[in-house]
C-alpha cells in the first residue's frame with residue numbers, strides 16, 4: 001500500500017482536527033492520486049472532510065472502535081467500516097480476491113496521525129507534500145528524511161516548487 005500526506009517543515013500534519021494549510025494544488029494532487037482507489041482513514045480524518053463525508057469516486061474504509069458508527073458519504077462515494085486493524089487487513093484481502101484490487105498499487109493510507117503510525121510499516125511508497133513553512137501543530141508524521149539518511153527509504157521523485165496563497169511546497173516520493 002501507499003501513504004499520502006502533507007507535512008510542514010517539522011513534519012506536522014494537523015492542528016485541532018484540521019489541516020495546517022489550504023493548498024488547492026495539493027488537494028488536486030490528492031484527488032489525482034486517490035481517485036478510483038481504496039482509501040484508509042481514521043474516524044477523525046473522515047469527520048474533518050467537507051461535510052464530514054467520504055469523497056466521491058473512491059472506496060473509503062473508515063476505522064472506528066464504535067461498531068455502530070455510520071460513516072457519512074458524498075454522492076458517488078463508497079464507505080466501509082473497520083473496527084480494528086486486523087478487521088481492516090482482512091477486508092483488504094477479501095477485496096483483493098473478490099474485486100481484484102492490487103494491494104500494493106490501489107490502497108492509499110490517508111491519515112490521520114494514528115492511522116499513519118499503524119500502517120506505515122506496510123507502505124512501500126509514501127507521497128509527501130512538503131510545505132515550506134513551520135506551523136503550530138498537534139499531529140505529526142514520521143520524519144522520512146531521517147529514514148532516508150539512514151538508508152531505510154530512498155527519495156524517488158521531487159517536483160518543482162509549487163506555490164498557493166503565498167505558500168511554497170513540493171511533492172516528494174519516498175520508497176522502501
Ligand SMILES: NC(=O)c1ccc[n+]([C@@H]2O[C@H](COP(=O)([O-])OP(=O)(O)OC[C@H]3O[C@@H](n4cnc5c(N)ncnc54)[C@H](OP(=O)(O)O)[C@@H]3O)[C@@H](O)[C@H]2O)c1
Pocket residue numbers: 004005006007012013014015016017018019020041042043044045046048063064065066069082083084085110111112113114115116118139
Ligand atoms: N496533513 C495531512 O496529510 C493529513 C491527512 C489526514 C489527517 N490529517 C490531520 O490529522 C488529524 C487527525 O489525526 P488523529 O490521529 O487525531 O485521528 P485519525 O487517525 O484520523 O482518527 C483516529 C480515530 O480512528 C479510529 N481508529 C484508529 N485506529 C483504529 C483501530 N486500529 N481500530 C479501531 N479504530 C481506530 C478511532 O476512532 P474512534 O474514536 O471512533 O474509536 C480513533 O479515535 C487532523 O488534524 C487531520 O486534519 C492530516
